[in-house]
Amino acid sequence: MLDPQTVVSITEISQYLWNDAIPKQNVFFNGSIDPRKSQQLYMERKALQYGIDQDLAGLPGTSNYLYALCGSKLQLAIEILGTGGGGGGVIPGGGGNFTVYEYTTNAVEGTFTVYFPEAIGKRCVNAFRQGNNIGAILTSGTPTGNQVVWDKTTGALTVAVAFYDQEFTRVVVQQ
Amino acid sequence: MPFVPNFTASQYSGTPSVITLTDTSTGSDVTIASRRVYLLQANGTFLVPAGTTTDYIVWDLVDTSIDLDVLSQDSALSITVQWMSGINTVVTSKTISFAFTAYNETFYYGLTESQVANSNLSASVNWYQTKLVLRVEIDSADQAITFASDIYSAQAALNRATYISTNQAYFF
Numbered sequence: 178m179l180d181p182q183t184v185v186s187i188t189e190i191s192q193y194l195w196n197d198a199i200p201k202q203n204v205f206f207n208g209s210i211d212p213r214k215s216q217q218l219y220m221e222r223k224a225l226q227y228g229i230d231q232d233l234a235g236l237p238g239t240s241n242y243l244y245a246l247c248g249s250k251l252q253l254a255i256e257i258l259g260t261g262g263g264g265g266g267v268i269p270g271g272g273g274n275f276t277v278y279e280y281t282t283n284a285v286e287g288t289f290t291v292y293f294p295e296a297i298g299k300r301c302v303n304a305f306r307q308g309n310n311i312g313a314i315l316t317s318g319t320p321t322g323n324q325v326v327w328d329k330t331t332g333a334l335t336v337a338v339a340f341y342d343q344e345f346t347r348v349v350v351q352q
Numbered sequence: 353m354p355f356v357p358n359f360t361a362s363q364y365s366g367t368p369s370v371i372t373l374t375d376t377s378t379g380s381d382v383t384i385a386s387r388r389v390y391l392l393q394a395n396g397t398f399l400v401p402a403g404t405t406t407d408y409i410v411w412d413l414v415d416t417s418i419d420l421d422v423l424s425q426d427s428a429l430s431i432t433v434q435w436m437s438g439i440n441t442v443v444t445s446k447t448i449s450f451a452f453t454a455y456n457e458t459f460y461y462g463l464t465e466s467q468v469a470n471s472n473l474s475a476s477v478n479w480y481q482t483k484l485v486l487r488v489e490i491d492s493a494d495q496a497i498t499f500a501s502d503i504y505s506a507q508a509a510l511n512r513a514t515y516i517s518t519n520q521a522y523f524f
Contacts, residue, residue, distance in 0.1 A: 224464035
């Protein structure tokens with residue numbers, strides 16, 4: 178059994194997830210099975226938090242009840258909280274904020290790869306080269322056309338068309 | 353180091369009638385010889401323990417905290433602590449507003465416990481909506497204090513919450 182404080186955190190995340198999902202269900206699926214789910218999660222979480230603060234009897238039962246109440250958002254909430262043993266990561270999408278850094282360099286004529294040692298280990302969210310458009314940013318394989326391959330383990334950006342002399346190149350990476 | 357007055361207040365579920373004040377002041381002032389507490393209610397009167405004949409409560413300087421058995425229901429109070437000189441003039445004071453919600457919060461927790469035993473309860477519109485109103489009133493009281501130190505609005509919300517919990521047979 179998870180400790181009640183962790184359940185509070187999971188419920189807070191589930192509440193937000195339900196709050197996000199219910200309007201979509203209403204629009205795309207002609208209604209929601211439980212339109213008050215996020216409200217209910219808030220109501221019961223407040224009770225659990227008070228129980229924790231005051232060390233009241235019945236905490237395990239209340240905690241399990243709330244855990245179950247998270248329903249289909251439970252697994253994702255656990256993953257977001259970072260306590261899940263597996264499952265996918267969460268990629269910031271629309272509405273999310275994250276910090277990015279940009280790094281630049283000038284390429285050597287005739288080569289296909291430039292290196293950004295400061296960006297090692299980071300996810301590349303955008304790239305630019307002065308002499309060509311850049312299309313899809315791959316993370317493995319061999320690029321063709323205007324594709325590039327970003328290897329975060331070495332900070333290497335590899336292109337399909339060789340760089341010209343001192344070609345200006347830039348990557349934008351997520352911190 | 354100059355004397356900086358401060359204090360906290362707390363209340364526990366098992367003894368909701370008792371509020372505990374703790375002096376968290378820092379520094380020192382040799383002119384301070386005594387300490388008083390005023391518990392101002394939303395109706396303009398001062399709350400004191402049974403048997404106290406003054407508007408204030410004496411809080412001995414040797415005691416870091418004091419338990420005051422004064423509440424009969426959830427209340428919003430503006431609490432003033434005064435640090436006095438030997439000739440009973442106010443050296444310094446501090447006023448903080450609080451919403452004491454243990455009566456209703458404990459009742460609210462009990463509703464959730466009932467749902468744990470019988471989860472169908474929350475499917476009842478009466479149960480769910482009244483519990484939601486109770487939550488809103490408790491939160492309203494807390495927010496009136498947090499955002500505006502407004503003991504009048506907070507007390508009004510707590511009175512509405514108390515009406516629900518004391519008339520629970522009609523609502524749940």
